[in-house]
Amino acid sequence: MILAATDPYASRTERDSAIVMRQEPVVHGDGHYVDVLAEAQLQAYEQDGFLVLDGLFESREVDGWLAEIERLMHAPDIRAREEAIREKGSDAVRSIFRVHALSPMLARVMRDPRVTDIARQLLGSEVYIHQSRANLKPGFKGKEFYWHSDFETWHIEDGMPAMRAVSCSILLTENTACNGPLMLIPGSHRQFVSCVGRTPDAHYKDSLRRQEYGVPDPISLQLLAEQGGIRAVTGRPGTVVFFDCNTMHASAGNLSPWPRANLFTVYNSVENRLATPRYGLAPRPEHVATRETFEPL
Amino acid sequence: MILAATDPYASRTERDSAIVMRQEPVVHGDGHYVDVLAEAQLQAYEQDGFLVLDGLFESREVDGWLAEIERLMHAPDIRAREEAIREKGSDAVRSIFRVHALSPMLARVMRDPRVTDIARQLLGSEVYIHQSRANLKPGFKGKEFYWHSDFETWHIEDGMPAMRAVSCSILLTENTACNGPLMLIPGSHRQFVSCVGRTPDAHYKDSLRRQEYGVPDPISLQLLAEQGGIRAVTGRPGTVVFFDCNTMHASAGNLSPWPRANLFTVYNSVENRLATPRYGLAPRPEHVATRETFEPL
Numbered sequence: 001m002i003l004a005a006t007d008p009y010a011s012r013t014e015r016d017s018a019i020v021m022r023q024e025p026v027v028h029g030d031g032h033y034v035d036v037l038a039e040a041q042l043q044a045y046e047q048d049g050f051l052v053l054d055g056l057f058e059s060r061e062v063d064g065w066l067a068e069i070e071r072l073m074h075a076p077d078i079r080a081r082e083e084a085i086r087e088k089g090s091d092a093v094r095s096i097f098r099v100h101a102l103s104p105m106l107a108r109v110m111r112d113p114r115v116t117d118i119a120r121q122l123l124g125s126e127v128y129i130h131q132s133r134a135n136l137k138p139g140f141k142g143k144e145f146y147w148h149s150d151f152e153t154w155h156i157e158d159g160m161p162a163m164r165a166v167s168c169s170i171l172l173t174e175n176t177a178c179n180g181p182l183m184l185i186p187g188s189h190r191q192f193v194s195c196v197g198r199t200p201d202a203h204y205k206d207s208l209r210r211q212e213y214g215v216p217d218p219i220s221l222q223l224l225a226e227q228g229g230i231r232a233v234t235g236r237p238g239t240v241v242f243f244d245c246n247t248m249h250a251s252a253g254n255l256s257p258w259p260r261a262n263l264f265t266v267y268n269s270v271e272n273r274l275a276t277p278r279y280g281l282a283p284r285p286e287h288v289a290t291r292e293t294f295e296p297l
Numbered sequence: 298m299i300l301a302a303t304d305p306y307a308s309r310t311e312r313d314s315a316i317v318m319r320q321e322p323v324v325h326g327d328g329h330y331v332d333v334l335a336e337a338q339l340q341a342y343e344q345d346g347f348l349v350l351d352g353l354f355e356s357r358e359v360d361g362w363l364a365e366i367e368r369l370m371h372a373p374d375i376r377a378r379e380e381a382i383r384e385k386g387s388d389a390v391r392s393i394f395r396v397h398a399l400s401p402m403l404a405r406v407m408r409d410p411r412v413t414d415i416a417r418q419l420l421g422s423e424v425y426i427h428q429s430r431a432n433l434k435p436g437f438k439g440k441e442f443y444w445h446s447d448f449e450t451w452h453i454e455d456g457m458p459a460m461r462a463v464s465c466s467i468l469l470t471e472n473t474a475c476n477g478p479l480m481l482i483p484g485s486h487r488q489f490v491s492c493v494g495r496t497p498d499a500h501y502k503d504s505l506r507r508q509e510y511g512v513p514d515p516i517s518l519q520l521l522a523e524q525g526g527i528r529a530v531t532g533r534p535g536t537v538v539f540f541d542c543n544t545m546h547a548s549a550g551n552l553s554p555w556p557r558a559n560l561f562t563v564y565n566s567v568e569n570r571l572a573t574p575r576y577g578l579a580p581r582p583e584h585v586a587t588r589e590t591f592e593p594l
Contacts, residue, residue: 139515139519140515140518144441144549144550144552146552147552176527177474177478177529177531178480178527178529178549180549181474183475183552218436218437218554221437221554222436222554225553225554225555226554230473230475230552230553232474232475234474250552251552252441252475252477252549252550252552253441253549253550255441255443255444255480255527255547255548255549256522256527257515257518257519257522257523258522
């Protein structure tokens with residue numbers, strides 16, 4: 001499948017930046033593919049582009065997953081893999097991608113009906129894992145991550161056709177105002193910010209650490225933030241955030257001594273499987289954007 | 298006057314980092330040099346090393362001061378001065394030093410009894426302005442500022458003898474969790490973190506933008522933060538924060554579109570006037586550390 005020439009979500013072209021209205025619904029189908037979220041929760045997600053679920057998991061469960069991630073981050077065979085991303089200017093591992101393939105324990109978490117049923121309800125279909133990772137923003141050294149829409153990247157670099165994917169972040173440590181929590185712009189998911197500038201080939205290695213392409217312009221960002229404000233997601237371990245693939249988000253540096261850890265899964269609709277990347281780009285590797293299987297979980 | 302050879306607050310030596318107990322009281326004299334703060338407020342300042350006063354100024358006063366600062370930041374004669382500090386990698390002015398000498402309006406604010414009486418009460422004496430500045434952390438571009446004790450710098454680079462100075466920050470815009478608010482470590486003022494490494498001459502120009510010297514080690518910082526936690530000061534315009542010269546503080550980058558502005562005055566006790574800088578360093582310029590006059594306000 002090749003994306004249509006008249007792509008509504010063109011980006012990184014020679015043109016100026018632009019704000020484009022979202023074409024797809026936010027909650028797909030009739031919103032009742034399964035019924036785990038209440039009507040008010042569906043409406044909040046529809047309106048804000050995200051939903052925070054306090055205490056979806058127990059802290060004793062979460063502690064075990066955090067220990068597993070710390071084990072992986074110190075395991076020499078994992079550290080040597082392409083999946084292990086280091087903090088810029090440091091040897092500390094910041095993220096491990098494709099953890100659902102590297103750890104049976106974490107794979108079970110990502111297939112747990114408490115999260116997958118929410119993804120299925122929001123996307124109105126069966127789902128598969130487009131990308132997974134464990135993030136550990138280390139104390140003091142954890143760097144900020146600037147505003148971006150994941151969908152912009154996935155559409156251009158991975159050939160994801162439509163806004164029918166949802167990210168799920170399980171907080172594994174206390175997230176406070178001081179350790180670089182996830183920040184979201186409510187309502188930003190209803191507008192697509194077309195970015196300026198072409199993407200060079202194989203830039204994904206760098207883009208996971210530093211952002212230069214697919215960066216929204218300050219005028220569009222200001223407009224979105226003036227409209228919706230900015231929400232920082234703080235909460236205790238076990239809290240879960242679901243956010244739409246097009247919700248603009250960022251996180252500040254971690255100036256506290258306490259690491260900010262989360263387990264991150266992107267669920268994509270099986271009806272939204274990846275097509276060819278734009279501009280003749282080579283597909284990104286399997287651990288960043290799965291193509292091996294689009295089978296439902 | 299030359300600082301004693303057995304300086305309790307030695308720092309930037311060849312030795313390892315160390316944590317040294319504070320020698321001086323936090324509230325000086327009997328705490329009643331004047332009586333504007335209530336006993337509970339004095340105790341909170343004594344214990345935490347800072348005090349947040351909500352709504353000390355009216356928003357209509359504050360709006361006028363912010364407009365004055367914006368005027369100064371765009372005035373070509375001000376922008377050309379050494380007092381105007383630019384954001385790293387940008388032409389945006391981030392701070393204007395010595396604003397009490399550059400703007401009669403702002404000088405009046407810094408001499409307003411609503412703030413000077415608090416400084417006099419805390420320091421137990423008459424006070425003078427050691428340093429003043431207007432800070433404008435611009436939206437999106439405002440960078441983080443790492444943990445530091447101001448006293449460490451003022452002691453080593455300016456020859457300030459004792460911990461008998463207090464910083465006063467008047468919030469001029471809404472400070473939220475998302476625009477890089479001031480973060481403080483409660484209780485950190487009772488311990489002095491001796492830092493590693495010598496100071497090269499005339500490094501002040503750079504240090505106002507980037508920190509390499511007088512940086513506390515991560516072990517000491519972690520200890521202080523584990524003991525006291527971290528407090529982010531958020532509040533509406535007109536809120537005022539007083540914090541002890543040795544309270545460890547930092548601020549994250551500003552990822553919001555909204556600038557974070559404040560008016561910053563360091564009051565020093567007239568009984569704590571500057572001596573010779575350490576290690577034969579040349580005195581820093583007048584706009585960073587006043588030496589022209591130690592006359593009381």
